[in-house]
Amino acid sequence: MRSERLYTLLEANPIVIPLILVLVIIIFGGIAVYLTEHKLPGANITTLGDALWWSVITITTVGYGDYTPISPIGRIIGVIVMFSGIGIVVIIVGIFSQKRIKGLESMLKLKTEALPRLFGDEMKTAIIDKIKGIENLTEEDFDTLIPAMKSLRRTLLEESKNSYKCSRCGNVYYVKPKFCSNCGRDFT
Numbered sequence: 477m478r479s480e481r482l483y484t485l486l487e488a489n490p491i492v493i494p495l496i497l498v499l500v501i502i503i504f505g506g507i508a509v510y511l512t513e514h515k516l517p518g519a520n521i522t523t524l525g526d527a528l529w530w531s532v533i534t535i536t537t538v539g540y541g542d543y544t545p546i547s548p549i550g551r552i553i554g555v556i557v558m559f560s561g562i563g564i565v566v567i568i569v570g571i572f573s574q575k576r577i578k579g580l581e582s583m584l585k586l587k588t589e590a591l592p593r594l595f596g597d598e599m600k601t602a603i604i605d606k607i608k609g610i611e612n613l614t615e616e617d618f619d620t621l622i623p624a625m626k627s628l629r630r631t632l633l634e635e636s637k638n639s640y641k642c643s644r645c646g647n648v649y650y651v652k653p654k655f656c657s658n659c660g661r662d663f664t
């Protein structure tokens with residue numbers, strides 16, 4: 477129950493994990509650099525505050541250079557903090573583009589649901605696209621494939637029987653229109 481709730485929270489806000497990661501790296505990176513540096517002669521990171529500030533500036537790859545580790549271990553920690561910063565940005569960008577693709581997909585789905593009688597050709601293209609990516613289809617998507625093909629067949633058969641094709645532009649109508657909505661030809 478508890479982990480389920482956590483899961484839905486993370487699904488709704490996938491950005492939470494990278495943000496927690498950033499915080500953890502800032503804190504642990506800062507503490508690690510503080511511990512390795514603060515007692516070294518000539519060190520400029522001497523307080524935990526300096527170290528955490530350095531950690532933030534490093535993970536964001538801003539790198540003011542006002543505080544820098546001077547020991548090899550401190551510098552290795554710096555490299556790790558820097559690259560995890562870059563890695564997390566990549567993850568965040570990935571999450572957002574995935575969300576955008578999902579949003580576009582559901583938008584397209586809504587569109588096709590609002591227009592159950594898609595033109596046969598459009599439907600055919602949609603089905604062909606699905607078959608091309610058949611190995612990536614979800615179970616649910618696959619289950620819609622066969623009914624979609626059946627209805628395509630029905631649509632195509634019906635289309636050839638009682639449809640009105642614009643003689644100028646080729647647009648097909650199921651109900652005889654007064655004017656072609658595409659090119660404006662008079663049907664009467």
Ligand SMILES: [Zn+2]
Nearest residue numbers: 642645656659
């Ligand atoms: Zn037309």
